[in-house]
Amino acid sequence: MLTEATDVDVLFVEDNEMNRRVLKDMLNVAGVNMAEAPEAETGLRMIDEGEYDLVLMDLRMPGMDGLTAIRHIRARQDEKARLPVIVVTADTSLTIREDCLAAGADEVVLKPVAMNLLFDAMGRTLTLRDADGPILG
Amino acid sequence: MVNTNSALMAAQFDFANQDLRIARLQAEKLRKDTELAESRNRITLILLGGSVLFGGLLGYNFLSLRRSSRRIDATNTRLNLANESLERALKAKSEFLATTSHEIRTPLNGILGVTQVLLADDKVSPDVRDRVRLMHGAGETMRALVNDILDAAKIESGTLTIEKGDTDLGALLDDAVHLWTDRAEEKGLGLQIDRAQAPARIVEDGPRLRQIVFNLLSNAIKFTETGSVSLTAAAEPFGAGERLVIRVADTGIGIPADRVDDIFESFKQVDGGVTRRFGGTGLGLSISRDLAEAMGGTLGVESELGRGSVFTLVLPLERPATLAEAGSAGDGLRNDVFLIIEANPLTQSVLKSAVAPLGLSADISGSLDAAIARLSAGGVVCALVDAALLGADDPGRLAAVSRLAGTGDFHLAVTWPSPSEEMVRALIAAGASQVIAKPISAGGLVAALKQGLETAA
Numbered sequence: 001m002l003t004e005a006t007d008v009d010v011l012f013v014e015d016n017e018m019n020r021r022v023l024k025d026m027l028n029v030a031g032v033n034m035a036e037a038p039e040a041e042t043g044l045r046m047i048d049e050g051e052y053d054l055v056l057m058d059l060r061m062p063g064m065d066g067l068t069a070i071r072h073i074r075a076r077q078d079e080k081a082r083l084p085v086i087v088v089t090a091d092t093s094l095t096i097r098e099d100c101l102a103a104g105a106d107e108v109v110l111k112p113v114a115m116n117l118l119f120d121a122m123g124r125t126l127t128l129r130d131a132d133g134p135i136l137g
Numbered sequence: 138m139v140n141t142n143s144a145l146m147a148a149q150f151d152f153a154n155q156d157l158r159i160a161r162l163q164a165e166k167l168r169k170d171t172e173l174a175e176s177r178n179r180i181t182l183i184l185l186g187g188s189v190l191f192g193g194l195l196g197y198n199f200l201s202l203r204r205s206s207r208r209i210d211a212t213n214t215r216l217n218l219a220n221e222s223l224e225r226a227l228k229a230k231s232e233f234l235a236t237t238s239h240e241i242r243t244p245l246n247g248i249l250g251v252t253q254v255l256l257a258d259d260k261v262s263p264d265v266r267d268r269v270r271l272m273h274g275a276g277e278t279m280r281a282l283v284n285d286i287l288d289a290a291k292i293e294s295g296t297l298t299i300e301k302g303d304t305d306l307g308a309l310l311d312d313a314v315h316l317w318t319d320r321a322e323e324k325g326l327g328l329q330i331d332r333a334q335a336p337a338r339i340v341e342d343g344p345r346l347r348q349i350v351f352n353l354l355s356n357a358i359k360f361t362e363t364g365s366v367s368l369t370a371a372a373e374p375f376g377a378g379e380r381l382v383i384r385v386a387d388t389g390i391g392i393p394a395d396r397v398d399d400i401f402e403s404f405k406q407v408d409g410g411v412t413r414r415f416g417g418t419g420l421g422l423s424i425s426r427d428l429a430e431a432m433g434g435t436l437g438v439e440s441e442l443g444r445g446s447v448f449t450l451v452l453p454l455e456r457p458a459t460l461a462e463a464g465s466a467g468d469g470l471r472n473d474v475f476l477i478i479e480a481n482p483l484t485q486s487v488l489k490s491a492v493a494p495l496g497l498s499a500d501i502s503g504s505l506d507a508a509i510a511r512l513s514a515g516g517v518v519c520a521l522v523d524a525a526l527l528g529a530d531d532p533g534r535l536a537a538v539s540r541l542a543g544t545g546d547f548h549l550a551v552t553w554p555s556p557s558e559e560m561v562r563a564l565i566a567a568g569a570s571q572v573i574a575k576p577i578s579a580g581g582l583v584a585a586l587k588q589g590l591e592t593a594a
Contacts, residue, residue, distance in 0.1 A: 018246075026253065091239055092242075113246055116486075119482045123489060
């Protein structure tokens, strides 16, 4: 198995505890570790202090919403401004995809999350982020 | 629960629709009143002209004109009020739908998330797996219902958009049929597909076409107790161009001749008892016809009560300009497949997007056995497999390479952690076409594959 490709640290910013649990289990199927933040402010602080390869972001949260949090990440002055961000949302309004991409998200995955679509979005984001893509150990 | 909820939502949705219809009727009546008032006004003007000629009646006409213009003003005010309340009703309805959809999707994410994780777990016993699959199917149906309701609203408000692109018609039809195979088997129904006369790739709105085909198969299987369901797809000459004709035929209960038009109406199944017996919102066919029309085509049905029905979808056919017909139509098989043999779902996805620049269509096998079955089916030009998936030790791995290579004539690339020259020779002797040393970046892997394929060709 090409283990290195899945040796990524993911941060999931989501207020709903059940959704965090479910995504953690899903990522675990691929052997991926997931850290979690129950609101956007905590998420931004964790990004500030820790090292993550990819961020999964919910949109509707009490306090700061997901789109604002993404704009904060993109406005950073360091390397972390380029962090891959995938929006995970149950919002199906017509312009949701455009809104997310305009805020700086790389991909949008709709809830209920289909596991293969989540991994495809992660695979694309990780591959396209660097010219060479992830290292396959 | 599912039925109660969806029935409740359907009822609320229907209620909102009726409100809207009443508001529209009122607006129409007000419009007619205004027209009447306007024509009265014109008559009054003629009278006014007459009265000037005759003198004498000026005062009366002045009053009449004032009264009539007051009446028009009042009607206009009422019309504006009606318009405002109509807009409010529409806005309330779409907000209600958006919120309902969001609120249903969240718990559904919990249900479907857990079922997917359980189904991916090898340790789950077969009988438990069976029940989980049942739960998963019910969750998927619920997801489809929520999507249907949102689509119906989009169609009604005219915000539905069709986005055409290069579409793998063969895979789309196969997948749609595959999704219903289990359900058909459970009911003891045959389920056949014949797409020999259809092009492998077309320019169409793939997701929307998939939705129509999915709905037609769902409908056919739902209303058929014995016999079979079959899907045929074919290109037919039409005028100066071509059209795509997809037929879904069943041996089900059929539709009475006088009710054939009703089945394409929202929330109408042929009789009330049908909803109780077969479930569903009764939205699928209505949405499918609207989608077909938005795509520039038609959806119709021919049916005989007690014998079955044939639904026919006709769409304008456009073939992709750049791509030569990859995979012939005749044998229904593509011959441009890049097979990724890999167990980890994230690595599968990384590889899938990494090899996209090669221009081949990626297929995935999660195990050695699945790969051998897929390779034997044909159409694969290149396969990629990692040492770890081949077996626990070197002799086992070499034997696995032989088994893979023995399935046919294709380029077999094997990734291996820092292989010795001796091991490379042994792998090539066993049937590998190319050995790629790991670790390597995804970009490096693709470059190596490209070189390997060019050398072979």
